[in-house]
Amino acid sequence: MRLHPRMHYAAQAGCLGLFLAIGSAWIGPKFTRASYQSKDAVLCEALRYLRAEIQVYQTEHSNSTPGYAARDESALAWTSDDLPDAAPPDSETFVRQLTQFTDAAGHVKPSRCAPCDLGPYLIGIPQNPFTLKSGVWVVDQDQMPPLDQSKPYGWIYNARTGQLIANLTGIDSYGVAYANY
Numbered sequence: 001m002r003l004h005p006r007m008h009y010a011a012q013a014g015c016l017g018l019f020l021a022i023g024s025a026w027i028g029p030k031f032t033r034a035s036y037q038s039k040d041a042v043l044c045e046a047l048r049y050l051r052a053e054i055q056v057y058q059t060e061h062s063n064s065t066p067g068y069a070a071r072d073e074s075a076l077a078w079t080s081d082d083l084p085d086a087a088p089p090d091s092e093t094f095v096r097q098l099t100q101f102t103d104a105a106g107h108v109k110p111s112r113c114a115p116c117d118l119g120p121y122l123i124g125i126p127q128n129p130f131t132l133k134s135g136v137w138v139v140d141q142d143q144m145p146p147l148d149q150s151k152p153y154g155w156i157y158n159a160r161t162g163q164l165i166a167n168l169t170g171i172d173s174y175g176v177a178y179a180n181y
Contacts, residue, residue, distance in 0.1 A: 040172045042129040047181055050155070051164055053098060053121040058162065060118050061106055067094035067138045067159035070106040089159035091138045098122045128154030130168050130178075137167060147179055 057066045067089030096108045101116040103109075109116040127134045133154035139145055140160045147156070147169050157164045168178040 039129045046126045065162045066097040089138045091136050094138050
């Protein structure tokens with residue numbers, strides 16, 4: 001008995017659909033794992049890049065970390081402990097000092113000029129590859145604050161210690177907490 005041509009095509013389509021479903025169930029998790037491993041690598045690279053440029057800034061600015069308003073030029077180096085009445089560090093100052101030209105005291109200018117010949121260190125702040133947020137939460141305390149992904153920040157930077165971490169909870173495929181990267 002011969003099948004009607006439409007039934008023959010329907011049977012072939014059903015077999016093909018079953019094959020694709022089984023194949024995607026087997027291959028799908030491999031792509032998902034590869035996607036997360038790729039994001040892990042991008043996160044590591046973004047942190048390495050940001051930390052390196054913070055170090056360069058600190059070296060060129062007499063050991064002052066970015067984020068603090070420009071210090072008095074008569075002081076060679078300072079921390080928030082040296083100047084208790086100084087303005088606390090903030091995100092806007094941090095970004096401006098790393099993405100524009102500065103002088104040795106940390107004064108920011110949008111273009112290169114005689115005293116402002118340092119930097120820029122970054123074109124912009126990279127996005128956290130998991131949260132897609134590029135904001136920086138700048139703090140000035142002895143310890144890092146708890147992670148809070150509900151905030152509009154992809155990064156947490158401690159101007160007092162110079163520490164930078166991803167504002168990201170969870171662990172990578174090797175069991176390492178993202179906050180420990």
